[in-house]
Amino acid sequence: MEIASPTGIGLRQPHYALVLEERPPLGFVEVHSENFFHDGGAALQVLQRARECYPLSLHGVGLALASADGGGDAHVDRLAALVDRFEPALVSEHLCWGRIGDRHYNDLLPFPYTSEALALVAGRVSALQDRLKRPVLLENLSAYVQFRDSEMSEADFLAELVCLTGCGLLLDLNNLYVNARNFGGDPLDALDRLPMHAVGEIHLAGHAVTEYGLIDTHGSRVCDDVWALLRDVRLRGVGAPALIEWDTDLPELDLLLAEAAQADRIGGLDRELDHARAA
Template identity: 55%
Template sequence: MTVPDARVRAPAGIGIGLRHAHYADFLHTVPPVDWVEVHSENYFADGGYDLHVLRTVRRDLPVSLHGVGLGLGSMTPLDRAHLGKLRRLIDRIEPAVVSEHLCWGATSAGHLNELLPMPLTDAALEHLQVRVDEVQTFLGRPVLLENVSTYVRFVDDQYQETAFLAELARRTGCGVLLDVNNLYVNQANHDEDAVVAMNRLPPDVVGEIHLAGHCVTDVAVIDDHGSRVAPAVWALYEHALRRFGEVPTLIEWDTNMPPLDVLLDEVQSARDLQAQTRPRDTNAQHRGGSK
């Protein structure tokens, strides 16, 4: 079992996802962001342009590796080839943090290429405990696990998702990547209270926060990462800052990619909200005295 370390954190400040549409921007200058996050699997090759760009960016900015293909909750054996490629990328890039999703995505028939929701049961918790321990031991480091957006819940669930994550973190020493937009999506789709969900997580277990846009349809709210962060999600982020402190935060945008300036504007909004929620230094006020 990995020694518990609930304070595994992404680099301080506000980051954005490094996506192909903005490679040229990053190669020509260092944008005013504190760090970048990439999908690990896009950089598993031994060479190529993507890895060249990542290595170049890494000279100036910290990197967070965010996996989308491991499917930790699947019942199939852990993909050792996948883990080997991830470990090799970690050795090459020396990321500040490595994260995965609380999901499954494979059967004996093959990989489904989806972040499918876990049944939140004792049996699933025990299954994931073994798998997370195995991954962390193989990688030689704790990982962060992200709550996912879902469009179904299981009638046999015994936990709320964040309570499930909190218990998994307690057992394995992993941390939590809190996706605030996913909490909002699940609140809208399942009539769940996102604030109550956040309050189930111990303050020191959250090592990174994701913010993203979503799409509202007649059927459901879809987590599509294709627009600006919605006002309701900013409001939840404010609660997250008050509960967890200035946790490193990522602006996540994957579809309908805008110019980089739009993402930088979202970065500034996150910085402004952090400043607004920062506790006032009452000692400094007392030192200044009255005039």
């Protein structure tokens, strides 16, 4: 099932029943792949019902493609089985590391953007795409440290990765904004460096403002500056579907739908502007 409408929401357990009963007008729903790796049970039944109502996006949080150690084969096996069973419209992963040997860290950890790391990640991404028989979207990361050994920016690293592997991008605008605020950069500069043609999905989320900087929490409404980034991306001609990503302090479903409607309005205004320019 292809995604025909511009905005979806992350489908979380407290909203399962309401979404499936009321079937609000959403472009798609997204779930975390690892929550559905088991062979049976109620969760898989819910996912099957959701798949019958909406296009499905599988978003991975545990593959840790940039980990220096090998491994992860069992994880890929489970992901491949899930993809084969549900035939999602989109499959995505984070560009991060999180594994040393048989130890897996429950976090999305940054790494130095070097040519050595690029070769490692490109090989992993190519192997993953071959196994899944489809392109995979890689997400830019929210990070709280930077590395002196980095030879390029994250945006340049992602652009090279797209060229080497043919993968797509999951453009998380909140992550882009959080990093720019914390490290003193300009999110528009990052957008200029990214290959916009490769963007297959956009994430929108909220963050916490602390005395130490911004923290990517997925626990509040999208801020005005991130909405402005979405408008900029739409004006660049990127029509990829957007997702309202809310994982902590989960609100009532109506608030998620209101955020999705705001994203739709931004897309609609931009389409009107395009028509006006053409006229």
